Amino acid sequence: MRFGAFDFKPARWPTIITLLLLALMTWLGFWQLERANWKQALVDTHEGRTRLSPIALRPGAEIDDEVQYRRVFARGYYDMEHQLLLDNKTYQGHAGYQVLTPLHLAESDAVVLVNRGWVPLGKSRAELPELPGTDGEVLVDAMVQLPPTKLFRLAEVDEVNAAWPKVVQQVEMGELEQLLGVPLEPLTLLLDKDDAFGFIRDWKAVYGVTVDKHRAYAVQWFTLAAVLLLIYISVNSKRISNEK
Helix, strand or coil: CEECCEEECCCHHHHHHHHHHHHHHHHHHHHHHHHHHHHHHHHHHHHHHHCCCCEECCCCCCCCHHHCCCEEEEEEEECCCCCEEEEEEEECCEEEEEEEEEEEECCCCCEEEEEEEEEECCCCCCCCCCCCCCCCEEEEEEEEECCCCCCCCCCCCCCCCCCCCEEECCCCHHHHHHHHCCCCCCCEEEECCCCCCCCECCCCCCCCCCHHHHHHHHHHHHHHHHHHHHHHHHHCEEECCCCC
16 A cells, blocks of 8 residues: 555554554543543532532431432431441551441431541551540531442451451441441431541542543553554555665
């Protein structure tokens, strides 16, 4: 195939491999863009709903996606004797737990888990952190977080400490209800950062890879695809000699 002063003669297998790699790199680029758009939508929803005025938490109310990130307030008493430590949580590169404390709602039999924030890992897993709080009535200002619909099952972790607080690997409401021995509202509350009875709280709509990083990854994949195409064309093209 001739293009001006160049003759383009690609071999079969290099062409097949190049096309497959181009398809893969292009797909990865668009996949990263989809992830970026999905996370941007979460960020926009988070910012919009946190600006709304807080509403009272109603025990037993129907729960749907519209309550995600809504600010609510609830009055009740913490169960300081039966707290949970959500494992595998990091903050600024340090390992630790998030503290889940049952809140028995006032004038109701309902119980909701309040995430009071992050605490660092002790010297070992056998040395669990102290979890101070209050036994008095509290008015909780918090943000609703719905439990994940898809759970990644980790390998079973042997409990070093059979007493309370107990370490859990994920928020699975059925399992936590059995562990605590009480029915739970199907959500958790992320305690407001100004509450005096919390720990480190830096709540975000998304964790891990940010929206900007997803977009940067997409640009990298598209750039690699373009470079591969240029190399393929260059390697398989030869200048036509004018000598007779």
